[in-house]
Amino acid sequence: MAHDALKTWYIAGLHAYRSASEQAKEAASQAEGQFTHPELKKLAGEGAQLSDKQMQTMVAFLKELDTQPNDFKDRIQEGIAKGTEMAVKAAEDDDARDVALSFGARAGLTYIAVALENHAIYAKALGMPKQAETFLRLGQESKAHDERYAKAAEGAVGEQVA
Structure with missing residues (x-):
């Protein structure tokens, strides 16, 4: 791949990660208000902060490359959010909703x-x-x-079963 083409692709990636981080911040903030398990609620708040930090970093990188953030929407993160929303709607109680929200958070973090x-x-x-x-x-x-979410979700599910 030629240098100019690689740079163009690189900048497009920065726009995608900025969007993904922005969407993740919004999702984590919403999840923080929906979780009932205290540790998961705390992790969602921290996740919103982490996503904001990532978003700000992408904006700074774009500026270093004399580029302004655009209105690109990351479709992968959008799909994770829609899947999580469907799982939350299907949850029959608070415990099931906590599991659905934590799985969505983990999918976004892994991506x-x-x-x-x-x-x-x-x-x-x-x-x-x-x-x-x-x-x-x-x-x-x-x-x-993500690893902290995995441990907290495992603990929450264990509490539910007990």
């Missing part, structure tokens, strides 16, 4: 973690090692948050 870590490869190829390092760090933060 963004992999996407960010993959984008680091292209940042390196374009000679932007600081952006590459940031992508890797943000991806690792998303993975760590």
Whole structure:
């Protein structure tokens, strides 16, 4: 891939991650108000903060490349949100809703973690090692948050069964 084409693709990815992070922030904020399990509620609030940090980072990267954020909507994150909404609507009680919300959060975190870590490869190829390092760090933060969700969801389900 030629340098200019790679840079164009890279910038398109930044727009996608900005949108995905913006949507994740909104979803996490809504989930925080819907969770009944205290640990899951706390994680949703922290997830909104993490998503905001990611969104602001993407905006800063775009500005470094003399590009302004556009109105692109990330369809993958949009699909995760719609799937989560369907699962929440199907939930018959608070416990089932907590599980549905936590699964949606984990799907979004997994998507963004992999996407960010993959984008680091292209940042390196374009000679932007600081952006590459940031992508890797943000991806690792998303993975760590996902692991915390997994443990909390497992605990919540165990409490429900007991």
